Amino acid sequence: VILEQPPEPVTSEQGDVTAPAVGLVPLVVSGRGSAGLAGQADRLASYLEEHPELDLAAVAHALVTDRGQLPDRGVVLAADREQAMAGLRALGRGEQAPGVVSGQAQDEPRLAVLFTGQGSQYPGMAQTLTSTFPVFRDAFHNACTHLDAHLTGHAPHPVADVVLGEHGDLIHQTLYTQP
Structure with a gap:
């Protein structure tokens, strides 16, 4: 049952950039x-x-x-x-x-690479970011496209579908968590 239409997106002064709908x-x-x-x-x-x-x-x-x-x-x-x-x-x-x-600020920035292993991921974990921030959405889908190319023949579903929740039940499989 739909009670009302979703709110119209709020645009910033730049016009073509959607303002984030986040709290902070x-x-x-x-x-x-x-x-x-x-x-x-x-x-x-x-x-x-x-x-x-x-x-x-x-x-x-x-x-x-x-x-x-x-x-x-x-x-x-x-x-x-x-x-x-x-x-x-x-x-x-x-x-x-x-x-x-x-x-x-540090004089020389340090780079860290984090391998969290399994357990930190959950279905739909990037939905808010992809729907709120166009730059994140584009980078996420670009990365997923590259991963999908390497997983062809091994993964039954695209990575984005698994992460965003369409096939979220597969997110804990090593194939998707540590491709």
Whole structure:
């Protein structure tokens, strides 16, 4: 029984990019030294106060695409403007608060490869990501296409169908968890 139509997708200011329908928005702030980071957090909080019309997701996007990332960094995870303001003010005071993380960037990034083995996967595990983030969806399907090419003749179903749940009962078979 369908009670109502699904909600229309929300689009960002860019028009052709669908805004994520997730609960938290990461506001990334950086500065030189703890005083620089605190100052940036305070300035951003003040700016958001002065401009209530700004969309938090658009601000978060601009913070990571339009600004350089300095060594001292903080992230405020906020579900709404009130949480964003509280987190930014806490970051500005150098205080710990829920949804606020801060630290220093490493000079040389480290690469980690994780082989989790079996047990961490579950049917439908990528459904929200593929339906919410077009970039993830495209990368996921691209990877699945390459895996399917190598599994031809061995796997009865495409990897995407198994991971996304259509044939989720097969997800615990080694053929799919460790191809």
